[in-house]
Amino acid sequence: MTSPRISVALSVYNNAAYLTAALDSILAQCFADFELVIVDDGSTDASPAIIDRYAARDPRIRVIRQANQGLITSLNHIIDVARGEYIARMDGDDIALPERFARQLAFLDAHSDHGVVGTQIRGITESGAPRPGHKVEYPTSSDAVAETLASRSPLCHPSVMMRREVLRSVGGYRAAYRHCEDYDLWLRLVDRTRMANLPDPLLLYRASATQVSNRHVLAQNFGASVARIARAERLAGRPDPTDDWDSLPPIEAMDSAFGRPGLSARIRADVTRGILFSPDALAGEGLSLIDAHLEDVRQQRVPPVPALWRTVARLVRHHRPVAGLRLAAALAAHAVRR
Structure with missing residues:
Protein backbone atom coordinates (compact mmCIF):
# COMPACT_ATOMS: atom_id res chain seq x y z
CA MET A 1 0.00 0.00 0.00
CA THR A 2 1.35 3.42 -0.97
CA SER A 3 2.00 5.71 1.96
CA PRO A 4 0.12 9.03 2.00
CA ARG A 5 2.08 12.28 1.75
CA ILE A 6 0.59 13.63 4.99
CA SER A 7 -0.41 12.14 8.33
CA VAL A 8 -2.83 14.39 10.21
CA ALA A 9 -2.27 14.17 13.98
CA LEU A 10 -5.49 14.72 15.91
CA SER A 11 -5.83 13.97 19.62
CA VAL A 12 -9.40 14.17 20.87
CA TYR A 13 -10.58 14.50 24.44
CA ASN A 14 -14.22 15.51 24.96
CA ASN A 15 -14.41 17.72 21.86
CA ALA A 16 -17.93 16.63 20.87
CA ALA A 17 -19.30 20.17 20.66
CA TYR A 18 -16.81 21.15 17.93
CA LEU A 19 -15.50 17.86 16.53
CA THR A 20 -17.87 17.60 13.55
CA ALA A 21 -16.75 21.00 12.22
CA ALA A 22 -13.07 20.09 12.74
CA LEU A 23 -13.40 16.73 10.94
CA ASP A 24 -15.42 18.24 8.09
CA SER A 25 -12.70 20.84 7.56
CA ILE A 26 -9.99 18.17 7.35
CA LEU A 27 -11.92 15.95 4.95
CA ALA A 28 -12.72 18.96 2.74
CA GLN A 29 -9.05 19.80 2.10
CA CYS A 30 -8.11 20.50 -1.52
CA PHE A 31 -5.15 18.14 -1.13
CA ALA A 32 -6.59 14.71 -0.41
CA ASP A 33 -3.57 12.38 -0.16
CA PHE A 34 -3.50 12.11 3.61
CA GLU A 35 -4.32 9.79 6.47
CA LEU A 36 -6.12 11.15 9.50
CA VAL A 37 -4.82 9.46 12.65
CA ILE A 38 -7.19 10.14 15.55
CA VAL A 39 -6.37 9.25 19.13
CA ASP A 40 -9.49 9.17 21.27
CA ASP A 41 -7.81 9.98 24.57
CA GLY A 42 -10.44 8.48 26.87
CA SER A 43 -13.30 10.80 25.90
CA THR A 44 -16.42 10.53 28.05
CA ASP A 45 -18.75 12.62 25.87
CA ALA A 46 -20.11 11.90 22.39
CA SER A 47 -16.69 12.19 20.73
CA PRO A 48 -16.19 8.39 20.24
CA ALA A 49 -19.52 8.05 18.44
CA ILE A 50 -18.71 11.00 16.16
CA ILE A 51 -15.27 9.53 15.38
CA ASP A 52 -16.79 6.12 14.60
CA ARG A 53 -19.35 7.68 12.27
CA TYR A 54 -16.67 9.47 10.25
CA ALA A 55 -14.27 6.49 10.24
CA ALA A 56 -17.01 4.25 8.84
CA ARG A 57 -17.39 6.42 5.77
CA ASP A 58 -13.79 7.47 5.02
CA PRO A 59 -10.99 4.87 4.83
CA ARG A 60 -8.32 7.54 5.33
CA ILE A 61 -9.26 7.72 9.01
CA ARG A 62 -7.33 5.53 11.48
CA VAL A 63 -8.60 5.46 15.07
CA ILE A 64 -6.57 4.69 18.19
CA ARG A 65 -8.38 4.37 21.51
CA GLN A 66 -6.71 4.69 24.88
CA ALA A 67 -7.43 5.63 28.49
CA ASN A 68 -6.84 9.32 29.12
CA GLN A 69 -3.07 9.95 29.01
CA GLY A 70 -2.85 13.53 27.81
CA LEU A 71 -1.78 15.32 24.65
CA ILE A 72 1.96 14.54 24.77
CA THR A 73 1.47 10.77 24.96
CA SER A 74 -1.22 10.91 22.27
CA LEU A 75 0.90 12.89 19.83
CA ASN A 76 3.97 10.72 20.37
CA HIS A 77 1.81 7.66 19.68
CA ILE A 78 0.69 9.21 16.39
CA ILE A 79 4.29 10.07 15.45
CA ASP A 80 5.24 6.42 16.03
CA VAL A 81 2.55 5.04 13.72
CA ALA A 82 2.41 7.83 11.12
CA ARG A 83 3.06 6.75 7.54
CA GLY A 84 3.14 10.15 5.87
CA GLU A 85 6.26 12.08 4.91
CA TYR A 86 4.75 15.08 6.67
CA ILE A 87 2.78 15.35 9.91
CA ALA A 88 0.08 18.03 10.10
CA ARG A 89 -1.19 19.02 13.53
CA MET A 90 -4.83 19.74 14.18
CA ASP A 91 -6.98 20.22 17.28
CA GLY A 92 -10.49 18.91 17.72
CA ASP A 93 -12.02 22.35 18.20
CA ASP A 94 -10.36 24.25 15.33
CA ILE A 95 -11.19 24.54 11.64
CA ALA A 96 -8.68 24.15 8.80
CA LEU A 97 -9.41 26.23 5.71
CA PRO A 98 -9.61 24.19 2.47
CA GLU A 99 -6.20 25.17 1.03
CA ARG A 100 -4.21 24.69 4.24
CA PHE A 101 -2.59 21.30 3.50
CA ALA A 102 -1.94 22.13 -0.17
CA ARG A 103 -0.24 25.42 0.67
CA GLN A 104 1.93 23.96 3.44
CA LEU A 105 2.89 20.92 1.37
CA ALA A 106 3.91 23.13 -1.55
CA PHE A 107 6.08 25.24 0.75
CA LEU A 108 7.89 22.26 2.28
CA ASP A 109 8.38 20.60 -1.10
CA ALA A 110 9.94 23.82 -2.38
CA HIS A 111 12.09 24.47 0.73
CA SER A 112 14.03 21.33 1.60
CA ASP A 113 15.93 23.17 4.37
CA HIS A 114 12.71 23.85 6.26
CA GLY A 115 11.30 21.19 8.59
CA VAL A 116 8.30 23.06 10.00
CA VAL A 117 5.80 25.50 8.53
CA GLY A 118 2.84 27.05 10.34
CA THR A 119 0.20 29.52 9.23
CA GLN A 120 -1.43 32.68 10.43
CA ILE A 121 -4.73 32.16 12.26
CA ARG A 122 -8.09 33.84 12.66
CA GLY A 123 -9.72 33.73 16.06
CA ILE A 124 -13.27 32.46 16.46
CA THR A 125 -15.51 32.27 19.52
CA GLU A 126 -16.99 29.13 21.01
CA SER A 127 -19.98 29.56 18.70
CA GLY A 128 -17.74 29.89 15.63
CA ALA A 129 -18.26 33.62 15.11
CA PRO A 130 -15.24 35.86 14.37
CA ARG A 131 -13.51 36.80 17.60
CA PRO A 132 -13.65 40.58 18.04
CA GLY A 133 -10.29 42.27 18.46
CA HIS A 134 -8.30 39.05 18.03
CA LYS A 135 -5.06 39.77 16.21
CA VAL A 136 -1.93 37.61 16.32
CA GLU A 137 0.83 38.01 13.75
CA TYR A 138 3.26 35.13 13.66
CA PRO A 139 6.69 35.81 12.10
CA THR A 140 7.03 34.45 8.58
CA SER A 141 10.74 34.08 7.79
CA SER A 142 12.96 31.49 9.44
CA ASP A 143 15.23 34.21 10.84
CA ALA A 144 12.28 36.03 12.42
CA VAL A 145 10.91 32.77 13.82
CA ALA A 146 14.29 31.98 15.43
CA GLU A 147 14.52 35.50 16.89
CA THR A 148 10.99 35.36 18.34
CA LEU A 149 11.68 31.94 19.82
CA ALA A 150 13.98 33.52 22.41
CA SER A 151 10.98 34.97 24.25
CA ARG A 152 7.80 33.19 23.12
CA SER A 153 6.36 30.58 20.80
CA PRO A 154 6.57 31.76 17.17
CA LEU A 155 4.15 29.18 15.74
CA CYS A 156 0.54 28.23 16.42
CA HIS A 157 0.82 24.55 17.33
CA PRO A 158 -2.40 23.23 15.68
CA SER A 159 -1.50 25.06 12.45
CA VAL A 160 1.87 23.43 11.78
CA MET A 161 3.02 20.85 9.26
CA MET A 162 6.34 19.11 10.00
CA ARG A 163 8.66 16.67 8.30
CA ARG A 164 8.14 13.34 10.05
CA GLU A 165 11.83 12.40 10.12
CA VAL A 166 12.90 15.75 11.57
CA LEU A 167 10.28 15.35 14.29
CA ARG A 168 11.41 11.82 15.05
CA SER A 169 15.07 12.88 15.10
CA VAL A 170 14.49 14.88 18.31
CA GLY A 171 12.31 12.21 19.92
CA GLY A 172 8.98 13.96 19.49
CA TYR A 173 7.40 15.72 22.45
CA ARG A 174 8.92 15.56 25.95
CA ALA A 175 6.84 14.47 28.93
CA ALA A 176 8.23 17.08 31.33
CA TYR A 177 6.88 20.00 29.30
CA ARG A 178 3.17 19.48 29.80
CA HIS A 179 1.16 22.54 28.69
CA CYS A 180 4.15 23.96 26.75
CA GLU A 181 5.22 20.87 24.81
CA ASP A 182 5.13 22.75 21.51
CA TYR A 183 7.45 25.55 22.66
CA ASP A 184 9.98 23.02 23.97
CA LEU A 185 9.77 21.21 20.62
CA TRP A 186 10.48 24.40 18.63
CA LEU A 187 13.47 25.13 20.90
CA ARG A 188 14.92 21.72 20.03
CA LEU A 189 14.05 21.79 16.34
CA VAL A 190 15.45 25.28 15.65
CA ASP A 191 19.00 23.96 15.99
CA ARG A 192 18.35 21.24 13.39
CA THR A 193 16.12 22.85 10.77
CA ARG A 194 14.52 26.06 9.60
CA MET A 195 10.96 26.96 10.57
CA ALA A 196 8.58 29.47 9.02
CA ASN A 197 4.95 30.58 8.84
CA LEU A 198 2.89 31.21 5.75
CA PRO A 199 1.62 34.80 5.56
CA ASP A 200 -2.07 33.91 5.19
CA PRO A 201 -4.54 32.70 7.84
CA LEU A 202 -5.35 29.06 7.07
CA LEU A 203 -6.71 27.99 10.46
CA LEU A 204 -9.70 29.21 12.46
CA TYR A 205 -8.54 29.03 16.07
CA ARG A 206 -11.34 28.61 18.59
CA ALA A 207 -11.09 30.40 21.93
CA SER A 208 -12.84 28.97 24.98
CA ALA A 209 -12.66 29.29 28.75
CA THR A 210 -11.48 25.68 29.05
CA GLN A 211 -8.39 26.05 26.84
CA VAL A 212 -5.04 25.01 28.29
CA SER A 213 -3.68 28.50 27.65
CA ASN A 214 -6.37 29.92 29.95
CA ARG A 215 -6.29 27.27 32.67
Whole structure:
Protein backbone atom coordinates (compact mmCIF):
# COMPACT_ATOMS: atom_id res chain seq x y z
CA MET A 1 0.00 0.00 0.00
CA THR A 2 1.35 3.42 -0.97
CA SER A 3 2.00 5.71 1.96
CA PRO A 4 0.12 9.03 2.00
CA ARG A 5 2.08 12.28 1.75
CA ILE A 6 0.59 13.63 4.99
CA SER A 7 -0.41 12.14 8.33
CA VAL A 8 -2.83 14.39 10.21
CA ALA A 9 -2.27 14.17 13.98
CA LEU A 10 -5.49 14.72 15.91
CA SER A 11 -5.83 13.97 19.62
CA VAL A 12 -9.40 14.17 20.87
CA TYR A 13 -10.58 14.50 24.44
CA ASN A 14 -14.22 15.51 24.96
CA ASN A 15 -14.41 17.72 21.86
CA ALA A 16 -17.93 16.63 20.87
CA ALA A 17 -19.30 20.17 20.66
CA TYR A 18 -16.81 21.15 17.93
CA LEU A 19 -15.50 17.86 16.53
CA THR A 20 -17.87 17.60 13.55
CA ALA A 21 -16.75 21.00 12.22
CA ALA A 22 -13.07 20.09 12.74
CA LEU A 23 -13.40 16.73 10.94
CA ASP A 24 -15.42 18.24 8.09
CA SER A 25 -12.70 20.84 7.56
CA ILE A 26 -9.99 18.17 7.35
CA LEU A 27 -11.92 15.95 4.95
CA ALA A 28 -12.72 18.96 2.74
CA GLN A 29 -9.05 19.80 2.10
CA CYS A 30 -8.11 20.50 -1.52
CA PHE A 31 -5.15 18.14 -1.13
CA ALA A 32 -6.59 14.71 -0.41
CA ASP A 33 -3.57 12.38 -0.16
CA PHE A 34 -3.50 12.11 3.61
CA GLU A 35 -4.32 9.79 6.47
CA LEU A 36 -6.12 11.15 9.50
CA VAL A 37 -4.82 9.46 12.65
CA ILE A 38 -7.19 10.14 15.55
CA VAL A 39 -6.37 9.25 19.13
CA ASP A 40 -9.49 9.17 21.27
CA ASP A 41 -7.81 9.98 24.57
CA GLY A 42 -10.44 8.48 26.87
CA SER A 43 -13.30 10.80 25.90
CA THR A 44 -16.42 10.53 28.05
CA ASP A 45 -18.75 12.62 25.87
CA ALA A 46 -20.11 11.90 22.39
CA SER A 47 -16.69 12.19 20.73
CA PRO A 48 -16.19 8.39 20.24
CA ALA A 49 -19.52 8.05 18.44
CA ILE A 50 -18.71 11.00 16.16
CA ILE A 51 -15.27 9.53 15.38
CA ASP A 52 -16.79 6.12 14.60
CA ARG A 53 -19.35 7.68 12.27
CA TYR A 54 -16.67 9.47 10.25
CA ALA A 55 -14.27 6.49 10.24
CA ALA A 56 -17.01 4.25 8.84
CA ARG A 57 -17.39 6.42 5.77
CA ASP A 58 -13.79 7.47 5.02
CA PRO A 59 -10.99 4.87 4.83
CA ARG A 60 -8.32 7.54 5.33
CA ILE A 61 -9.26 7.72 9.01
CA ARG A 62 -7.33 5.53 11.48
CA VAL A 63 -8.60 5.46 15.07
CA ILE A 64 -6.57 4.69 18.19
CA ARG A 65 -8.38 4.37 21.51
CA GLN A 66 -6.71 4.69 24.88
CA ALA A 67 -7.43 5.63 28.49
CA ASN A 68 -6.84 9.32 29.12
CA GLN A 69 -3.07 9.95 29.01
CA GLY A 70 -2.85 13.53 27.81
CA LEU A 71 -1.78 15.32 24.65
CA ILE A 72 1.96 14.54 24.77
CA THR A 73 1.47 10.77 24.96
CA SER A 74 -1.22 10.91 22.27
CA LEU A 75 0.90 12.89 19.83
CA ASN A 76 3.97 10.72 20.37
CA HIS A 77 1.81 7.66 19.68
CA ILE A 78 0.69 9.21 16.39
CA ILE A 79 4.29 10.07 15.45
CA ASP A 80 5.24 6.42 16.03
CA VAL A 81 2.55 5.04 13.72
CA ALA A 82 2.41 7.83 11.12
CA ARG A 83 3.06 6.75 7.54
CA GLY A 84 3.14 10.15 5.87
CA GLU A 85 6.26 12.08 4.91
CA TYR A 86 4.75 15.08 6.67
CA ILE A 87 2.78 15.35 9.91
CA ALA A 88 0.08 18.03 10.10
CA ARG A 89 -1.19 19.02 13.53
CA MET A 90 -4.83 19.74 14.18
CA ASP A 91 -6.98 20.22 17.28
CA GLY A 92 -10.49 18.91 17.72
CA ASP A 93 -12.02 22.35 18.20
CA ASP A 94 -10.36 24.25 15.33
CA ILE A 95 -11.19 24.54 11.64
CA ALA A 96 -8.68 24.15 8.80
CA LEU A 97 -9.41 26.23 5.71
CA PRO A 98 -9.61 24.19 2.47
CA GLU A 99 -6.20 25.17 1.03
CA ARG A 100 -4.21 24.69 4.24
CA PHE A 101 -2.59 21.30 3.50
CA ALA A 102 -1.94 22.13 -0.17
CA ARG A 103 -0.24 25.42 0.67
CA GLN A 104 1.93 23.96 3.44
CA LEU A 105 2.89 20.92 1.37
CA ALA A 106 3.91 23.13 -1.55
CA PHE A 107 6.08 25.24 0.75
CA LEU A 108 7.89 22.26 2.28
CA ASP A 109 8.38 20.60 -1.10
CA ALA A 110 9.94 23.82 -2.38
CA HIS A 111 12.09 24.47 0.73
CA SER A 112 14.03 21.33 1.60
CA ASP A 113 15.93 23.17 4.37
CA HIS A 114 12.71 23.85 6.26
CA GLY A 115 11.30 21.19 8.59
CA VAL A 116 8.30 23.06 10.00
CA VAL A 117 5.80 25.50 8.53
CA GLY A 118 2.84 27.05 10.34
CA THR A 119 0.20 29.52 9.23
CA GLN A 120 -1.43 32.68 10.43
CA ILE A 121 -4.73 32.16 12.26
CA ARG A 122 -8.09 33.84 12.66
CA GLY A 123 -9.72 33.73 16.06
CA ILE A 124 -13.27 32.46 16.46
CA THR A 125 -15.51 32.27 19.52
CA GLU A 126 -16.99 29.13 21.01
CA SER A 127 -19.98 29.56 18.70
CA GLY A 128 -17.74 29.89 15.63
CA ALA A 129 -18.26 33.62 15.11
CA PRO A 130 -15.24 35.86 14.37
CA ARG A 131 -13.51 36.80 17.60
CA PRO A 132 -13.65 40.58 18.04
CA GLY A 133 -10.29 42.27 18.46
CA HIS A 134 -8.30 39.05 18.03
CA LYS A 135 -5.06 39.77 16.21
CA VAL A 136 -1.93 37.61 16.32
CA GLU A 137 0.83 38.01 13.75
CA TYR A 138 3.26 35.13 13.66
CA PRO A 139 6.69 35.81 12.10
CA THR A 140 7.03 34.45 8.58
CA SER A 141 10.74 34.08 7.79
CA SER A 142 12.96 31.49 9.44
CA ASP A 143 15.23 34.21 10.84
CA ALA A 144 12.28 36.03 12.42
CA VAL A 145 10.91 32.77 13.82
CA ALA A 146 14.29 31.98 15.43
CA GLU A 147 14.52 35.50 16.89
CA THR A 148 10.99 35.36 18.34
CA LEU A 149 11.68 31.94 19.82
CA ALA A 150 13.98 33.52 22.41
CA SER A 151 10.98 34.97 24.25
CA ARG A 152 7.80 33.19 23.12
CA SER A 153 6.36 30.58 20.80
CA PRO A 154 6.57 31.76 17.17
CA LEU A 155 4.15 29.18 15.74
CA CYS A 156 0.54 28.23 16.42
CA HIS A 157 0.82 24.55 17.33
CA PRO A 158 -2.40 23.23 15.68
CA SER A 159 -1.50 25.06 12.45
CA VAL A 160 1.87 23.43 11.78
CA MET A 161 3.02 20.85 9.26
CA MET A 162 6.34 19.11 10.00
CA ARG A 163 8.66 16.67 8.30
CA ARG A 164 8.14 13.34 10.05
CA GLU A 165 11.83 12.40 10.12
CA VAL A 166 12.90 15.75 11.57
CA LEU A 167 10.28 15.35 14.29
CA ARG A 168 11.41 11.82 15.05
CA SER A 169 15.07 12.88 15.10
CA VAL A 170 14.49 14.88 18.31
CA GLY A 171 12.31 12.21 19.92
CA GLY A 172 8.98 13.96 19.49
CA TYR A 173 7.40 15.72 22.45
CA ARG A 174 8.92 15.56 25.95
CA ALA A 175 6.84 14.47 28.93
CA ALA A 176 8.23 17.08 31.33
CA TYR A 177 6.88 20.00 29.30
CA ARG A 178 3.17 19.48 29.80
CA HIS A 179 1.16 22.54 28.69
CA CYS A 180 4.15 23.96 26.75
CA GLU A 181 5.22 20.87 24.81
CA ASP A 182 5.13 22.75 21.51
CA TYR A 183 7.45 25.55 22.66
CA ASP A 184 9.98 23.02 23.97
CA LEU A 185 9.77 21.21 20.62
CA TRP A 186 10.48 24.40 18.63
CA LEU A 187 13.47 25.13 20.90
CA ARG A 188 14.92 21.72 20.03
CA LEU A 189 14.05 21.79 16.34
CA VAL A 190 15.45 25.28 15.65
CA ASP A 191 19.00 23.96 15.99
CA ARG A 192 18.35 21.24 13.39
CA THR A 193 16.12 22.85 10.77
CA ARG A 194 14.52 26.06 9.60
CA MET A 195 10.96 26.96 10.57
CA ALA A 196 8.58 29.47 9.02
CA ASN A 197 4.95 30.58 8.84
CA LEU A 198 2.89 31.21 5.75
CA PRO A 199 1.62 34.80 5.56
CA ASP A 200 -2.07 33.91 5.19
CA PRO A 201 -4.54 32.70 7.84
CA LEU A 202 -5.35 29.06 7.07
CA LEU A 203 -6.71 27.99 10.46
CA LEU A 204 -9.70 29.21 12.46
CA TYR A 205 -8.54 29.03 16.07
CA ARG A 206 -11.34 28.61 18.59
CA ALA A 207 -11.09 30.40 21.93
CA SER A 208 -12.84 28.97 24.98
CA ALA A 209 -12.66 29.29 28.75
CA THR A 210 -11.48 25.68 29.05
CA GLN A 211 -8.39 26.05 26.84
CA VAL A 212 -5.04 25.01 28.29
CA SER A 213 -3.68 28.50 27.65
CA ASN A 214 -6.37 29.92 29.95
CA ARG A 215 -6.29 27.27 32.67
CA HIS A 216 -2.56 26.63 33.02
CA VAL A 217 -0.85 29.99 32.55
CA LEU A 218 1.45 29.48 35.52
CA ALA A 219 2.56 26.00 34.43
CA GLN A 220 3.05 27.17 30.84
CA ASN A 221 5.31 30.03 31.84
CA PHE A 222 7.26 27.84 34.24
CA GLY A 223 7.82 25.20 31.57
CA ALA A 224 8.72 27.79 28.95
CA SER A 225 11.37 29.31 31.22
CA VAL A 226 12.90 25.89 31.92
CA ALA A 227 12.81 25.01 28.21
CA ARG A 228 14.83 28.15 27.40
CA ILE A 229 17.37 27.27 30.09
CA ALA A 230 17.58 23.69 28.78
CA ARG A 231 18.36 24.97 25.30
CA ALA A 232 21.09 27.25 26.67
CA GLU A 233 22.63 24.22 28.35
CA ARG A 234 22.62 22.27 25.07
CA LEU A 235 24.14 25.18 23.14
CA ALA A 236 26.89 25.43 25.78
CA GLY A 237 27.72 21.76 25.26
CA ARG A 238 26.33 20.70 28.62
CA PRO A 239 23.82 17.87 29.19
CA ASP A 240 20.12 18.72 29.21
CA PRO A 241 18.85 17.09 32.43
CA THR A 242 15.21 17.48 31.38
CA ASP A 243 15.62 14.79 28.69
CA ASP A 244 14.78 12.07 31.19
CA TRP A 245 12.24 13.93 33.30
CA ASP A 246 8.61 12.82 33.41
CA SER A 247 7.63 16.11 35.03
CA LEU A 248 9.26 19.35 36.14
CA PRO A 249 10.46 19.51 39.76
CA PRO A 250 9.53 22.56 41.85
CA ILE A 251 11.16 25.87 40.96
CA GLU A 252 13.25 25.87 44.13
CA ALA A 253 14.88 22.59 43.01
CA MET A 254 16.15 23.97 39.70
CA ASP A 255 19.55 25.20 40.96
CA SER A 256 20.53 21.68 42.02
CA ALA A 257 18.76 20.00 39.06
CA PHE A 258 20.90 21.96 36.58
CA GLY A 259 23.88 22.37 38.91
CA ARG A 260 23.79 26.13 38.33
CA PRO A 261 23.16 28.59 41.21
CA GLY A 262 20.67 31.38 40.62
CA LEU A 263 18.40 29.59 38.14
CA SER A 264 15.46 29.37 40.54
CA ALA A 265 15.43 33.14 41.04
CA ARG A 266 15.66 33.71 37.28
CA ILE A 267 12.76 31.34 36.67
CA ARG A 268 10.59 33.04 39.30
CA ALA A 269 11.25 36.41 37.63
CA ASP A 270 10.47 34.89 34.22
CA VAL A 271 7.18 33.40 35.41
CA THR A 272 6.22 36.61 37.19
CA ARG A 273 6.62 38.53 33.91
CA GLY A 274 4.56 35.91 32.11
CA ILE A 275 1.53 35.96 34.43
CA LEU A 276 1.08 39.72 34.92
CA PHE A 277 -1.84 39.79 32.45
CA SER A 278 -3.59 36.73 33.87
CA PRO A 279 -5.91 37.75 36.73
CA ASP A 280 -6.81 34.12 37.43
CA ALA A 281 -3.18 33.11 37.89
CA LEU A 282 -2.48 36.19 39.99
CA ALA A 283 -5.46 35.50 42.23
CA GLY A 284 -4.26 31.95 42.83
CA GLU A 285 -0.79 30.42 43.12
CA GLY A 286 0.72 33.34 41.23
CA LEU A 287 0.67 35.58 44.29
CA SER A 288 2.83 33.14 46.26
CA LEU A 289 5.28 33.03 43.38
CA ILE A 290 5.44 36.84 43.26
CA ASP A 291 6.06 36.88 47.02
CA ALA A 292 9.04 34.56 46.43
CA HIS A 293 10.24 36.78 43.58
CA LEU A 294 10.11 39.82 45.86
CA GLU A 295 12.21 37.96 48.42
CA ASP A 296 14.71 37.23 45.62
CA VAL A 297 14.76 40.97 44.93
CA ARG A 298 15.35 41.73 48.63
CA GLN A 299 18.24 39.27 48.63
CA GLN A 300 19.58 41.02 45.48
CA ARG A 301 19.44 37.84 43.44
CA VAL A 302 17.50 39.49 40.59
CA PRO A 303 16.12 42.97 39.82
CA PRO A 304 12.35 43.47 40.33
CA VAL A 305 10.02 42.73 37.44
CA PRO A 306 8.66 46.07 36.18
CA ALA A 307 5.00 47.15 36.31
CA LEU A 308 3.98 45.18 39.41
CA TRP A 309 2.08 48.17 40.82
CA ARG A 310 0.11 48.43 37.57
CA THR A 311 -0.83 44.80 38.08
CA VAL A 312 -2.53 45.79 41.34
CA ALA A 313 -4.83 48.12 39.39
CA ARG A 314 -5.42 45.42 36.79
CA LEU A 315 -6.54 42.95 39.44
CA VAL A 316 -9.02 45.45 40.85
CA ARG A 317 -10.40 46.14 37.36
CA HIS A 318 -10.88 42.42 36.82
CA HIS A 319 -12.85 42.05 40.06
CA ARG A 320 -10.01 40.53 42.09
CA PRO A 321 -9.78 43.17 44.86
CA VAL A 322 -8.52 40.77 47.53
CA ALA A 323 -5.69 39.62 45.29
CA GLY A 324 -4.95 43.24 44.41
CA LEU A 325 -4.72 44.21 48.08
CA ARG A 326 -2.49 41.24 48.86
CA LEU A 327 -0.12 42.15 46.03
CA ALA A 328 -0.09 45.81 47.09
CA ALA A 329 0.75 44.79 50.65
CA ALA A 330 3.60 42.57 49.45
CA LEU A 331 5.01 45.34 47.24
CA ALA A 332 4.82 47.85 50.10
CA ALA A 333 6.45 45.42 52.55
CA HIS A 334 9.35 44.89 50.14
CA ALA A 335 9.57 48.64 49.43
CA VAL A 336 9.08 48.11 45.67
CA ARG A 337 8.72 51.52 44.07
CA ARG A 338 6.12 52.36 41.51
